[in-house]
Amino acid sequence: MATKITVDGVVKIFGDEPDGEALDMLHAGKSKDEIRERTDHVVGVHSANFEVEEGEIFVVMGLSGSGKSTLIRCVNRLVEPTGGTVTVDGVDITALNERELQAFRRDKTGMVFQHFALFPHQDVLTNVAFPLKVKGMDLVSREEAAAKALALVGLDGYERSHPSQLSGGMQQRVGLARALATEPDILLMDEAFSALDPLIRRQMQDELMDIQAGMDQRNTILFITHDLNEALRIGDRVCIMKDGAIHQIGTPGDILMRPETDYVAEFVQDVDQGRVLLVESIQEEAASITGDATIGAALEAMDRAGSNEAFVTDGTGAPSTVVTRSAAESGREGGQESAAQVARPAEQVASDTMLAKVYQLCGSGLPVAVVDGQGALVGAVQPLEVLAELGRVESISERLEEMKNRGGES
Ligand SMILES: Nc1ncnc2c1ncn2[C@@H]1O[C@H](COP(=O)(O)OP(=O)(O)OP(=O)(O)O)[C@@H](O)[C@H]1O
Numbered sequence: 001m002a003t004k005i006t007v008d009g010v011v012k013i014f015g016d017e018p019d020g021e022a023l024d025m026l027h028a029g030k031s032k033d034e035i036r037e038r039t040d041h042v043v044g045v046h047s048a049n050f051e052v053e054e055g056e057i058f059v060v061m062g063l064s065g066s067g068k069s070t071l072i073r074c075v076n077r078l079v080e081p082t083g084g085t086v087t088v089d090g091v092d093i094t095a096l097n098e099r100e101l102q103a104f105r106r107d108k109t110g111m112v113f114q115h116f117a118l119f120p121h122q123d124v125l126t127n128v129a130f131p132l133k134v135k136g137m138d139l140v141s142r143e144e145a146a147a148k149a150l151a152l153v154g155l156d157g158y159e160r161s162h163p164s165q166l167s168g169g170m171q172q173r174v175g176l177a178r179a180l181a182t183e184p185d186i187l188l189m190d191e192a193f194s195a196l197d198p199l200i201r202r203q204m205q206d207e208l209m210d211i212q213a214g215m216d217q218r219n220t221i222l223f224i225t226h227d228l229n230e231a232l233r234i235g236d237r238v239c240i241m242k243d244g245a246i247h248q249i250g251t252p253g254d255i256l257m258r259p260e261t262d263y264v265a266e267f268v269q270d271v272d273q274g275r276v277l278l279v280e281s282i283q284e285e286a287a288s289i290t291g292d293a294t295i296g297a298a299l300e301a302m303d304r305a306g307s308n309e310a311f312v313t314d315g316t317g318a319p320s321t322v323v324t325r326s327a328a329e330s331g332r333e334g335g336q337e338s339a340a341q342v343a344r345p346a347e348q349v350a351s352d353t354m355l356a357k358v359y360q361l362c363g364s365g366l367p368v369a370v371v372d373g374q375g376a377l378v379g380a381v382q383p384l385e386v387l388a389e390l391g392r393v394e395s396i397s398e399r400l401e402e403m404k405n406r407g408g409e410s
């Protein structure tokens with residue numbers, strides 16, 4: 001995958017003289033509070049370094065005032081960075097002149113906010129088509145594109161409604177459609193779902209992920225939230241900020257299982273990992289054999305895959321039963337020849353299933369087949385691995401409990 005966005009040493013200080021004493025103090029390692037007290041300047045973001053891959057959902061998570069909005073706005077220079085560079089597709093955005101910057105914003109980016117203004121006296125279609133009008137697109141083409149975007153967010157049929165006739169969730173969808181209508185390379189979403197009630201919010205998260213998965217050319221999405229569950233749920237990677245600084249960047253699994261600072265560890269203690277960890281995080285290679293395979297062939301397939309089981313699959317790759325190494329070996333000792341004779345029915349799950357849901361399939365103690373969207377075998381998960389992963393939640397919470405009991409020392 002290609003790198004889409006590179007944020008290199010970005011600093012933002014708010015105040016009259018951002019690159020004066022405040023910046024010196026920052027370089028000298030002074031805290032945000034110290035700098036504010038002495039210079040009356042506010043550190044919005046400091047030393048932000050990261051890359052976002054093309055097609056990635058990169059989530060910036062942190063409490064109010066941690067610098068999320070400032071950071072995301074530095075990417076399209078709605079906030080002018082005090083220092084550092086932002087590069088998009090190899091172009092240094094911080095070096096663009098005003099005209100080039102406008103073209104960049106118009107042609108490459110779309111933004112969705114928590115509170116965004118829809119034009120109240122225009123219908124939904126006209127609202128969604130608005131950025132295309134700004135781009136100079138003719139009426140017919142832009143309404144066609146707007147209708148397509150509305151369909152993407154599940155609002156077909158509401159083209160001629162007015163914003164006031166829609167619920168908050170639906171209005172938020174209109175906002176998303178408006179950003180999608182221009183088919184932006186980069187979607188900047190600042191607390192876009194935060195005002196929605198939990199159920200609708202989850203629906204919107206699912207929809208965003210579906211839209212992303214269904215695109216030929218995936219958008220790159222920078223998504224801001226102060227909700228860790230949301231971050232872990234939709235992020236390919238999550239960046240955790242505090243006081244303008246980045247504490248950790250990692251996959252949801254990294255953040256949950258390998259928090260790098262106490263701050264991150266404290267955040268994750270509330271999360272039920274099984275609900276956010278996916279099967280694919282512990283999925284292993286699986287051996288596949290045909291229904292007429294011999295026990296010898298089954299053992300060979302296991303050796304090749306480096307696994308201790310082989311799934312019997314049909315012509316489409318769909319698994320039905322499983323032969324474990326121990327069953328194969330004892331079968332052979334008992335004089336049996338056919339793998340089918342020692343096979344047992346296999347449970348199966350999709351690789352994007354939450355780990356917690358797999359738990360109940362592990363009762364037999366047999367490995368569970370992992371299948372793709374077409375139902376073909378792509379791997380296996382071991383019951384003990386599932387338990388160990390779920391168990392790690394406990395150990396993290398226990399560690400945090402201990403820290404707390406010792407009086408908060410780390
Ligand atoms: N225009 C501004 N002038 C002065 N200070 C600002 C300005 N914008 C942001 N700040 C300060 O910069 C810091 C980061 O603010 P920012 O809005 O980026 O936080 P945030 O993480 O987006 O918070 P929230 O979750 O509340 O939206 C805060 O201390 C804020 O007070």
Ligand SMILES: [Mg+2]
Nearest residue numbers: 068069070190
């Ligand atoms: Mg904000």
